[in-house]
Amino acid sequence: MTTSVSDRKIPGRADYKELARSVAALTEGETDEIALMATVVCEVHHSDSRFDWTGFYRVTEPELLKIGPYQGGHGCLVIPFSRGVCGAAARSGETQLVADVDAFPDHIACASSTRSELVIPVRNGSGDIIAVFDIDSDLPDAFSHEDAAAIEALLDSVFRRL
Numbered sequence: 001m002t003t004s005v006s007d008r009k010i011p012g013r014a015d016y017k018e019l020a021r022s023v024a025a026l027t028e029g030e031t032d033e034i035a036l037m038a039t040v041v042c043e044v045h046h047s048d049s050r051f052d053w054t055g056f057y058r059v060t061e062p063e064l065l066k067i068g069p070y071q072g073g074h075g076c077l078v079i080p081f082s083r084g085v086c087g088a089a090a091r092s093g094e095t096q097l098v099a100d101v102d103a104f105p106d107h108i109a110c111a112s113s114t115r116s117e118l119v120i121p122v123r124n125g126s127g128d129i130i131a132v133f134d135i136d137s138d139l140p141d142a143f144s145h146e147d148a149a150a151i152e153a154l155l156d157s158v159f160r161r162l
């Protein structure tokens with residue numbers, strides 16, 4: 001049985017090397033998109049106490065995101081590409097690091113406690129955006145460029161196999 005990050009409640013910051021190791025072991029040989037998303041979101045969410053809501057929004061039809069596997073309180077079910085931080089990540093193909101959600105004019109508040117967020121486009125092996133990965137924190141300015149780079153690498157290591 002593989003030891004996973006989510007077996008333990010870890011106070012503080014993610015150990016990204018450990019997270020990458022555990023996600024690689026848990027997802028080895030798996031190619032089902034939802035199984036991979038569910039495993040990644042569980043591991044990432046429990047790796048770091050700054051992460052209060054963690055989840056995928058999947059591209060289910062042109063210009064539309066629908067909720068995928070997540071951890072935390074309930075998330076909005078549907079987000080068009082034209083709206084919110086998630087929509088901005090999906091339509092631009094660029095990671096969105098939002099230090100203060102109140103300063104992002106089009107932020108969609110699924111939880112009023114959210115103060116900052118990090119949204120990363122998720123690409124498959126053909127380079128198509130299949131989803132976005134959204135991490136929300138109740139702390140202001142919770143995320144760094146190092147967090148973004150580490151999570152981008154983790155997502156590539158899992159979803160580029162599809």
Ligand code: SME
Binds near residue numbers: 076087106114117134
């Ligand atoms: N805040 C996101 C919406 C998703 S929820 O926060 C779970 C946005 O502005 O796109």
